[in-house]
Amino acid sequence: MKKAMVFGAGVSGLGGKQLLEKMGYEVILVDDKSAISSKDAMNMLEGLDFFIKSPGVPYTELVIEAKKKNIEVIDEIELCYHYMLECKSNAKIIAVTGTNGKTTTTTKITELLNYAGYKARYAGNIGVSLGSLLSSDEKLDYIVLELSSFQLENVKKFKPFISMIINLTPDHLARYKDEKEYYDTKFNICKEQDKSEYFIFNTDCKEIVERKDMIPASLVSITKTDNRECDYQVIDGKLCYHGEEILECSKLSLKGQHNLENILFIVATAKLCNITNEKLQGFLYHTNPLEHRMEIVMDYGHIRFINDSKATNIDSSKFAIEAYDKCVLICGGYDKGLEWTPLIDLINSHVSEVYFIGDIAQELNSRLKKTSFNPDKIHMLHDVRNTLLDIKERFDKNDNITVLFSPATSSYDQFKNFEERGRVYKELVRDIFGR
DSSP, X not given: OOEEEEEOOSHHHHHHHHHHHHTTOEEEXXXXXXXXXXXXXXXXXTTOSEEEXXXXXXXXXXXXXXXXXXXXXXXXXHHHHHHHHHTTOOOEEEEEEOSSSHHHHHHHHHHHHHHTTOOEXXXXXXXXXXXXXXXXXXXXXXXXXXXXXXXXTTOSSOOOSEEEEOOOOOOOTTTXXXXXXXXXXXXXXXXXXXXXXXXXXXXXXXXXXHTGGGOOSEEEEEOSSOOTTSSEEEETTEEEETTEEEEEGXXXXXXXXXXXXXXXXXXXXXXXTTOOHHHHHHHHTTOOOOTXXXXXXXXXXXXXXXXXXXXXXXHHXXXXXXXXXXXXXXXXXXXXXXXXXXXXXXXXXHEEEEEEEXXXXXXXXXXXXXXXXXXXXXXXXESHHHHHHHHHHHOOTTSOEEEEEOOSSOOTTXXXXXXXXXXXXXXXXXXXXXX
């Protein structure tokens, strides 16, 4: 019997295990919390056909030993691609990565494809594993994959129909030796493509433009500016294809420059999938924003609460902080090894008061106190509940303020993921201020 080891019992690992068993493999599941320990697994490497490393698992001694034994180390995405080739799946893959905007772009491409009459599902770094989706045997026209850099580290033959990198800014530097390694890893999304496939090329992102030679696919270029050399551009408030109007930007339901960038990717993808301008307009003029992204939770008198838990890095929080100028900001969480100076600068220029939470709170507190920011407006209450209780005590419902929860980093110190963090924030706001 064929045999494989899956290291990590999270969403990706369990999805990989499910698919391997469907393919007839004996699966050894390794997880130091909920399955065979990695120490015990060191003695179980002989005879393996595959070693599947979950994206959140670091390169531990077990992974290194598997490589030493010449066992092929891949991830769930690569395994799933092999399966799709073997079963001659007709589903076309649209692969999405980048630092910010992945979830919005992935979700809205999927919703648009279904709106246009195709059968599409999303998977990957968005709560549904590709392995689990494929195990269901659902007949699909398109699979839209949100992929993190972690998920792209061990892809080898993965070859999507359309790939895209939304943008690149520093992130996950606790995992990578420098920004270059992080950025280059993102380009694994397109490394096996050829001219029969497509890469949507963001000419507004310097880091992407500098890596143009790493893209073997046919380029479809986009820009938020009036650059007629690009395939898609914005001219006098209209999103155009080679100068011809597709839609009016003022009518888009997703507001802001960051969403305009996402929409350019959505539109370029839609046209490659033969979706009409009428369908594009019908969808993009009326679609709703995502949960946890600049989401209005409730108003308590004149105090408005915003949930931006999806902001897991500084650049993502930047959009929200600038949009809600002079807000009361709640931020902090897991220390990802980022350079925090840009966040401190944003707080100085756009925030009236700040509450720091999580593992990185003390570091941010120390940095901000070295600036001219009023120290009486800096608060350290560790977690969301204590922060909200303090806000209720200190502010009156007649105070005209916005409380913005935009952490600017990951959630792993106190929560399972940004979704749980956002849900907890919303529940606490409604509990504490809904009385």
